[in-house]
Amino acid sequence: MRRSSDLSPEIAEEAAWWRDAVFYQVYVRSFADSNGDGVGDLEGIRSRLGYLELLGVDALWLTPFYRSPMADHGYDVADPRDVDPLFGDLAAFDRLVADAHEHNIRVTVDLVPNHSSDLHEWFQEALHAGPGSMERARYVFREGRGFDGSQPPNNWTSVFGGPAWTRVPDGQWYLHLFAPEQPDLNWEHPEVRADLEQTLRFWLDRGVDGFRIDVAHGMAKPEGLPDMDIRPQAPGVLSDDVHDPRFDNDGVHEIHRMIRKVLDGYPGTMAVGEIWVKDDERFAAYVRPDELHLGFNFRLVQAGFDADAVRSAIEHSLAAVAPTGTPATWTLSNHDVVRHVTRYGGGAPGEQRARAMTLVELALPGVIYLYNGEELGLPNVELPDWALQDPTWERSGHTERGRDGCRVPIPWEGTSPPFGFSTAVNTWLPQPNEWDHLTAEAQLEDPGSMLSLYREALEHRKSNAGFAGEELEWYGAPAGCFAFRRKGGGLICALNTSGASVPLPPGKVLLSSGPMDGDQLPPDTAVWLV
Template identity: 95%
Template sequence: MRRSSDLTPEIAEESAWWRDAVFYQVYVRSFADSNGDGVGDLDGIRSRLGYLELLGVDALWLTPFYRSPMADHGYDVADPRDVDPLFGDLAAFDRLVAEAHEHNIKVTVDLVPNHTSDLHEWFQEALQAGPGSMERSRYIFREGRGFDGSQPPNNWVSVFGGPAWTRVPDGQWYLHLFAPEQPDLNWDHPEVRADLEHTLRFWLDRGVDGFRIDVAHGMAKPDGLPDMEIRAQVPGVLSDDVRDPRFDNDGVHEIHRMIRKVMDGYPGTMAVGEIWVKDDERFAAYVRPDELHLGFNFRLVEAGFDADAVRSAIEHSLAAVALTGTPAAWTLSNHDVVRHVTRYGGGELGEKRARAMTLVELALPGVIYLYNGEELGLPNVELPDWALQDPTWERSGHTERGRDGCRVPIPWEGTAPPFGFSTAVTTWLPQPNEWDHLTAEAQLEDPGSMLSLYREALEHRKTNAAFAGDELEWYGAPAGCFAFRRKGGGLICALNTSGASVPLPPGQVLLSSGPMDGDQLPPDTAVWLV
């Protein structure tokens, strides 16, 4: 049998493991705690590999576990080539990779190239060295505006709220598109590029199978740092018709080509980018053959539970990668957005709709990214003010509650918190008492549970020939509904978001998200047919 390195790059990529893989995002802090400190860690993940294998996933994506003061829960990296003691050490990481591979699960890790922690040695050197120094040139320092330099260099706002600039004692300002503790790097500096290459090789040499690149549409900044449009000065994702000078600058593609060149020296590895870019043509540029292997297109996350909106999201996502031959990468939730059970209405309605959308997502050609806990049907948690830790809460003046509600630790077993997540009495974010019916233990043997639906759906996706083919054919459908067929395999997926039952397309039911109404598809339900 030939290894991937024996194949030409084109053939190797066409048969690559990641082209139809199901990835499982582990939010490391919240997955499993092995040492009783109330925070998840690497050995905790290792202890649950059997569960992940049983679930049927192909690969993990680990959120940052690097040395960090945790101002943004690890996305403020002080040392990108070491493990923070909160999560373990390099030996624990090596054990996790080795055992995951024994379970036939790949391991990919987060990469944070846009910024560092303000406690990174480079930034500390920059503060000490002063204006005009080589040390400062690794970051983006500027003089302020106004006669005394007391105004920020431009009007950019932070994604977390407030200005994107902080002034240092000598009068200069530094750029941080996120928290002040996350200064942006200057990607025109050769040392910045060399350091990222060092980091890539460090983890690839340790056996990782790929990377998820944080803020992959960031890094490059426009010449002159022009002001934003006033209407664009809101945190988060922009609408289609607003160009944002903070992101998606053409220079970013040179950085991705550098990353790809390194990774091409490690056959079988891959990189996926976090790309909040809505224009299909601009999105496609990120997944050209010499750039990223995959790109997150978040249209499905942003679509409400409406057949027309979901169909539009699917069509745009497929169109954005059609010309590059790259698979689409689908996701419904992650650590930055409200969990989809809650987005779709919460309670029984939200769960019913989440089950339906799970079948829609898993019927699509390409790559799937699941977020830990979605297979248990976890909702967002309304946390008390005292528990909130996301920097958005403070930066917004306590007007935006932030992302903590989707990051609450996983309930594994038992009838009361911490539900087997930890031996500690309290966990880093509190779990609701009423999660006793959502534990993995409670759902594992229940054929009607969310977990059982995921397991069965993933098994079909992996083994059933009906899931072959990269293109979709759409059927005519009543208002509020859609149906598509996988060209090549023949699987039919139908979704009903209307208020009444509708006739099923022809075919034999393979799996449904909820009870059927004879030969009718009930509201808030999806079905697979062959």
């Protein structure tokens, strides 16, 4: 247990550990299975801590492992202060945290404050208590529109497809911005706030080092719940902006201030928010000194493999946090988006471009979030219809395949599925046979592998003085290329997304994403120089 009164000023100063940390997202279901049921679990993660230490990461982000009926693979939480038996128990969690700390790896966990499971005891009480009850007031229930109330209260749609409202037998409707099994909580209700504070303290007292806050731009709802503009969303990305009344309402900042107040009582802890907003000023509001420590900025995810688009994403991400002095965060993939090897074209070109973008990302000042398997160069998997489990598949009437393709279990060793992920023949999502060359085992001793590139790059990032400083200086560069220098450290990173080799900036090559062409930088390649 970590309280501010327990720590000396010197130890408390270590609270800044997260400012340049490399986090590694563990999608718990897909990382490592210890008990042979085909689903990853907490003991499986613990068994692979040596690998994570070898990779060179500073902290983990664990996706939800709480009690859940798994309608959205754990993001529908029935009890936020217990471990689902599918993943282990509280004792297994405590062992994982203790062992991770022994490996000098911090542990952060997902927090899901926007909604609960429909099997949460509160929602079951709300259904039984009826309209106008205190129990129902913990959620967003409304009367329907139309003379008989048979129309939803407004036109909001679910992120997963279909309407954002479901009618209950007594005639009222409840709001769910995601699946019907994920009713939205009413954050105006004092018990909702008190319960989250209890959850925060529960895990902080068990030694967690921080939280990733799911849908951190959600929670607060606008007065009167006005209709939304119905506009298409970018495929594969939960894209929201300031004009969408479902998200980014000003009341959300009071919630983050409450979260920050709790965390400030536990020095050395932090919170990062999932923030899908497009406006830099709106984004900056989430990382004010009394709110979140960090915010996920997804501009790099949304940029294609194009030097101008990537540079714009970098400049916007840095500008968004400059007023607050908060570090930028950088990520190329996560459990909600198509893996970047596939986004960049797939196959050999996609892998080559992914290697280049890895060096760009790791050259940037701030915080890095890696997604499990990206260090192995895993692509998205085209799964058969029968294997799909993401609620988007059903909610969209089988028109959107959902996110399962980026969640296929990790291949660790061997030449055929399940590649050491499990002793079960059938894993919760099937692995492709052709992943035999992508296993961690196959890549560890191969100096040209994606895994070796990540290990070497992370080691340089941690130990080379060229990575100092929080500002960038941009060089002039040919069309389709860019080069920047880390002010304060001097590292130069150059990227070529054009179709021809270009001259290198001056300097000695420290690391390149692929073979060099003499003193020229080939297409689809990035390089570090000092």
